[in-house]
Amino acid sequence: MATDQADRQIGAEYHGPVTVSTFGVEGRAIRLVRPSDPDRLLDDPSVHAWNREDDYMPYWAYLWPGANMLAEAVARCWGGVVDARESEVLELGCGLGLAGLAAMGLGFRVCFSDYDPAALAFVGRSVRENGLDPDRCSTLVLDWRSPPPRRFPRIIGADVLYERRLVPLVADVLARMLAPGGEALLATPYRVSAEAFPAAAAEVGLSCRAEAVATTTETGASQPGTIYRVFAQPLG
Template structure:
């Protein structure tokens, strides 16, 4: 079913989340939205952000599956760059208390629709990496799927971890084995963080596993 109650078209998309097919609100024409953003940028319009959030990336599916390996039940979880919210919703379905964030409003409208449809509760808010803060205690877990694809994001990502990750917490990041992910691994090597890497194979494409990057504070 398609819908245009927002200023862009969206639809319900059956998505494998926490082991079951569940409805996820998704943009109906992410390619068209990206082309429109590029056109507006070319015309000199200020403040236009590429809508990469409009697609549910494979990295979110990998992070979803990885959550079976960690105990997040009844724990506080912060998701950054949530996009359509796949990973954060997966955490909520596993019993976590989730705060879902993105740097812009548009994807958060979809997240709220999905949470309501699934009968889940989570805090949903705009949060810009390295700029905004969330009051209260730090989080035992920070999640981010495909948030290392731009070098410009890396300092803000670590600044967010410095401020919002508990001392014994884990930041769990995922990416589809991008070359720039290798560069992120090298970049963080001299930072005060311990880096551990694993891979998760997805059933629909086992030949292209998702990389999971687990960051903890150096002791």
């Protein structure tokens, strides 16, 4: 697994107990390595320092409802892609990386990206736990405010529209990093902030289609939400 990681003076490395959870995604079992006690990060002095510097919170350590929603959408929408092994997927704000792992299981090469390097370390453990080829994935520390000059034919993101201020940032990242003719899938539980996304996408030249979906949470509850299918215009 290759890593493209910027230097960071403040970190939020997790040192507590770890568990492995198994999730069924469209008939495929995915094993996810995750912190057993993610709340302990809230008492970490480095987290407090980073929060003061940049309003940071260690959201990566929790499995949010949109993650399973997105993993199911990836399998449903892209499960029959013939050229999967030749196509690379970027996961935005990957956190624990459930959807990216689902994409790897379909044969895609995946670049897992997050603002916190600690998340990417856990993703690497999950890749190994599932017996997936580490040479088929990479990691990227990504600040949406300054995306690198890279393009991907497919981009995914779960629960990345949870605040209004993030909506134009996500739209801009997609406009900059989605290759011409490419497609992105964004999953969100029903959140008021996410309703502004289609207009934000249109402002940066992307087309967007909303699909109502539902998933089952870890507690067995039904969670409704939305999948935004986003398309970049092809060249010419």
